[in-house]
Amino acid sequence: MGTVAVCFRGGRIDVARILRTNDALPVLEFCGSEPIDDSEADALSRLRRKHRLDRAECVTLIPEGDYQLQVMDAPEVPDEELRDAVRWRLNDVLDYPADTATVDVFSVPGDPGSPTRTRSVYAVAARNELIAERMESFSDARLSLRVIDIPEMAQRNMAAMYETPGRALALLSLSADRGLLTFTAAGELYLARGIDIGLAQLGHAEGDLRKQLLDRLVLEVQRSLDHFDRQFSFLTLSRLVLAPLPEDSGLEAYLAENLYVPVEEARLQDAIDISRVPELTSRTMQAERFMVLGAALRTEGGA
Template identity: 30%
Template sequence: MKWPWLKGRGSRNKLRLSLRCNGRQIAYVLSEPGLNQNLPCPLLRWGAIALDPELAFEPAVDQALQALNLNAGEVIGLLEPEEYQILKVDTPNVPNEELKAAARWQIKELVEKHLDDLTLDVMHVGGDVPRVQRQLFVVAARSTAVELRSKHCAAAGLALQVVDTWETALRNLQTLKARSEGLQERACAALLMMENHCLLTISAGGELFYTRRLDHDPRLAARATGQLVVKAQQEAPLGFEYTPGADYLSPQDDSEESVLIIELQRSIDLWERSWPELPLARLYLLSAEHGEAVAALMQRELGLRTLAMGPAQLFSGIDEAELSEPARLRELEACLPLLGAALRQESRAL
């Protein structure tokens, strides 16, 4: 999305800086677009820096951005999920130049903020795929969030030119992965799984068709890695006959079906009913750790080919040896939503 007051500056600097701030830290990814169209894509620098708890929020953000000492010709600011809504509405029967104005009235009862406090952008569901009744994605972002990002970037000598969303960033990443497997025209799903966020998208031909935010299930990774086995002498139920070396698998942890898996299946079922001509070819999982194990578990539960999108395999600037350090692994998780933003193509409308 390009907002009217974010003016691009002519620059010979071809580097792209993608940023996000979750209130506790600033995460960043520095890349050079177009340097390599094949996997792995090169990252020049990535990481996260904590905000100073002794400072108020705004000066803490300014200080952190200045401390990074990053320079780029293009700066992308990624909104946090709580700072915007993405809604799907029927496409109004108006010329393209009037779509935003028409969509504004369609969503007035659906948004959490007053319309005057929101900045809108729209894009067609599925791009130009023919449909009897076409639909729009409407992104309703808090204007203050957009303005603050521009202000903080300016204080650090950076020119914010693009404001992006997690949904479109994840679309970019799964499109790259699907293209590498010759599935660029097939419908593929992607699940971003983080500690506090879970996001599902379905794309085909480089266009976003479906998106849904889900509740994270921390037990899923524990189940996939066998960490839910509880020692018998610690939590064995009454009547359990203990023998040395025996383990007790908690019925609550093992037998209760994952809410995340249930909601994923519901989304897949809805997709199959809504787009029968585009059956899902893959589910890609993006996670900072345990991706292979969780993908294998999901494939068994869902009956859908599921593959992990390992960040170190997608981007050459991520060293797997570094990820053995817990602090560096946490930084990588903070950067996961930014990886797709680093792949943004200028030709896209959103």
């Protein structure tokens, strides 16, 4: 049936279903959106009826700002006790009690040539009430919610489609308010960095102010590249891929001129068969739907 991603974005809900086949590219069966004119549950109900999702199992993303992502050394406890041990450590990080948080943990891959090196994990924490509200909206709309994921993992899914075997890949996406830079290899997330520069700032800035923003963005990316090289010296980075942008902003050329790694802008048709959704040939639509497509690329049982 394929994975159905249902993601909240401002005043609308995006939906996409991707079917993985034996062919080279996953197939996008449909992609659309629904405005939230009244309640989330009502908008979800309309999506369920429009796309016949009564039997679908859905994946959704926690909106940016509604969760915290923290990397830490893995506690030296049995795997079955790892989540509780991480939750205890989060008491020093969260601005609310950790026992009122929904917590998940996933490992950062280590150097296969150094098995004794301390293992690191990412901890994801969100307030219980936020998770409960989202689950209730799906339940009220009679939609089955199988997984609640985070944008970093959706971007990891998308990055995996552009990776070169045996090499790492950096992928930079920009939403209206922020940027997200991820480093992946063999479909695994190694490093994620948020950047407080978004398309809205770049779009409204002119002249010297625009150049200052671009220079700040380059500096943030360069620092992350340097950190990745130091932290994961056993990996070689192939290139930086820039997620689709709604218009020709000149960002790809600016990054290419100022970074030491090759830079290219992603084309969704190189990663996904979008022939059933011809409107996605538009750069603007590719930029708008990037995250929901990344969420829909999640494999069954994947992390």
